Amino acid sequence: MTHALVLSGVEKRFGATQVLYGVDLSIETGERHALIGPNGAGKSTLFNLIAGALRPSAGRIELNGANITGRAPYAISRHGLARSFQTTSVFPRLTAFDNLRCAALSGAPRGARWRNLLAGSRAIDERARGVLEAVGLAACEHRLAGALSYAQQRALDLGMALASGAHTLLLDEPTAGMSRDEARDALALIRATTAGKTLLMVEHDMEAVFGLADRISVLVRGRIIATGTPDAIRADAAVREAYLGPAAAR
Numbered sequence: 219m220t221h222a223l224v225l226s227g228v229e230k231r232f233g234a235t236q237v238l239y240g241v242d243l244s245i246e247t248g249e250r251h252a253l254i255g256p257n258g259a260g261k262s263t264l265f266n267l268i269a270g271a272l273r274p275s276a277g278r279i280e281l282n283g284a285n286i287t288g289r290a291p292y293a294i295s296r297h298g299l300a301r302s303f304q305t306t307s308v309f310p311r312l313t314a315f316d317n318l319r320c321a322a323l324s325g326a327p328r329g330a331r332w333r334n335l336l337a338g339s340r341a342i343d344e345r346a347r348g349v350l351e352a353v354g355l356a357a358c359e360h361r362l363a364g365a366l367s368y369a370q371q372r373a374l375d376l377g378m379a380l381a382s383g384a385h386t387l388l389l390d391e392p393t394a395g396m397s398r399d400e401a402r403d404a405l406a407l408i409r410a411t412t413a414g415k416t417l418l419m420v421e422h423d424m425e426a427v428f429g430l431a432d433r434i435s436v437l438v439r440g441r442i443i444a445t446g447t448p449d450a451i452r453a454d455a456a457v458r459e460a461y462l463g464p465a466a467a468r
């Protein structure tokens with residue numbers, strides 16, 4: 219079994235405040251893994267450590283076997299990791315198509331990147347167009363990203379992660395702020411477009427988590443208290459207690 223992402227003994231302190239304690243987490247290649255936990259558990263902090271926005275105080279993080287601990291975000295993205303944000307990270311004054319071209323360009327081999335840009339590379343355009351269609355935005359090709367609906371911007375955000383060619387995607391609350399119908403569409407889109415990729419997502423919507431994840435890890439006060447299939451997590455007494463209080467665990 220190969221692992222796309224392996225965290226060993228990861229800790230994070232902000233000054234005197236410790237937020238993460240000895241986090242061990244192994245995500246299999248091609249797995250869809252959800253990270254859940256109460257507010258303030260440390261989920262965003264863990265994402266920031268994996269993506270390189272923060273450096274761990276201790277521990278090691280490997281992406282596809284490469285040690286990426288404490289590396290800069292751009293270096294980690296070159297190793298094949300893309301992150302989608304809770305607030306979308308699209309460029310509002312570029313068209314949907316140009317947003318995807320930028321993302322495709324960022325994933326192009328380093329030496330070829332500026333040549334590609336200058337030459338208006340057909341390969342980059344084709345990749346961007348393919349992703350535009352895959353995320354259901356073909357009709358919005360020439361629209362400015364800032365003029366798209368929130369759900370469309372999230373779809374474009376997902377498209378940018380795909381266009382970069384990343385094999386591992388960190389999805390930060392992919393259905394946050396959406397209506398029930400929009401959330402269902404977003405989940406179907408994620409399922410359809412990420413086949414074969416490794417996903418780690420933080421999500422509060424349990425319907426989304428249990429509908430999409432192969433396995434779930436539960437983070438409570440900076441510690442992973444359980445990892446398992448959706449059925450195992452549902453039946454786990456410690457998880458029920460953490461979410462619902464001691465009475466629910468009995």
Ligand SMILES: Nc1ncnc2c1ncn2[C@@H]1O[C@H](COP(=O)(O)OP(=O)(O)OP(=O)(O)O)[C@@H](O)[C@H]1O
Binds near residue numbers: 232237259260264
């Ligand atoms: N830069 C920082 N400096 C000090 N404390 C921080 C910093 N960033 C986060 N924290 C603290 O770390 C803890 C975990 O925060 P984090 O945002 O990672 O939790 P979370 O599980 O993502 O919460 P939520 O579900 O509400 O987004 C919180 O107590 C938070 O106040």
